[in-house]
Amino acid sequence: MRLTAKSEYGLLAVIDLACSFGSGPVSAREIAERREIPPRFLEQLFVALRRGGVVSAVRGARGGFVLTRDPAQITVLEVVESLEGSLETSVCDSERSSGCARSGACAAAPVWAKATAALRDVFATTSIAELAGNQQIMDASAPGKR
Amino acid sequence: MRLTAKSEYGLLAVIDLACSFGSGPVSAREIAERREIPPRFLEQLFVALRRGGVVSAVRGARGGFVLTRDPAQITVLEVVESLEGSLETSVCDSERSSGCARSGACAAAPVWAKATAALRDVFATTSIAELAGNQQIMDASAPGKR
């Protein structure tokens, strides 16, 4: 299991898009400035998010990114898995050495499975809309740039 | 958040100790052979487990390691945190850049906090005794070396 800066930055970017949902595309550069994310790094994250079906891109001048669905229909799980890969295959790497090399006969397996399930549950039941709500409250009471 | 081979190997080793709980110390070499863990690597893990208060060492010939308490009183959380460090400080690394550099004002923070709490809960409510039960069933129905 790994949660890296990709998830952190990527989720913030998706939240930002949710705040502008319905107002046309937002450029990666704009989000990078507003959320203080390294711009070239963010570009890469958007590529992954597009491939994961979370955002779609509008190319050319005045282009940018748009969420593919209503923020309430997008879960944190989709964002995290687009950026980091599947959670299942990454706890205790049950994939890599073809099932811990103890495949099936690993006494610890049940607890790793429960851990993955718990994480998936948290991420799957949290929508982007929910987090965007937090963001708008914070943006309102901040030295706002928006 | 990170779960690496340390946790996998370390948990298996602690489970092995639980299976022999009450019969004196078990050497790292013996466990390494039985559970197919690289022996020198396992030695390092035992150092961390000792510092975490999970095992105590008996030095010298016929020495080895013993659980500090009854397996039912030791949780997976203790083992994992001894080996990987605190779970809290490792989801989205809320420690490193002094709180995401957005400290307090991070719209994504609640979901990371929930994720950590969910993981902690799974690990804190699973005892070593529970997993040792699995192990003994598997050892019984295997081409046993024990």
Added chain:
DNA sequence: GCAATTATTACCGAATCAGTAGGGATTACG
């Protein structure tokens, strides 16, 4: 004393992380 065992420290190759860089393709706008 000797053999078995843990303790400590250092080291190493490979992979991953967190970005950076350079160029190309596409499109709005004047």
Added chain:
DNA sequence: CGTAATCCCTACTGATTCGGTAATAATTGC
């Protein structure tokens, strides 16, 4: 039509971590 803005793709890089090895010292049972 030209140009600037924007996304797209590939490659590169320095730092860190991972997974593990090695050498050596300290401790203890026999």
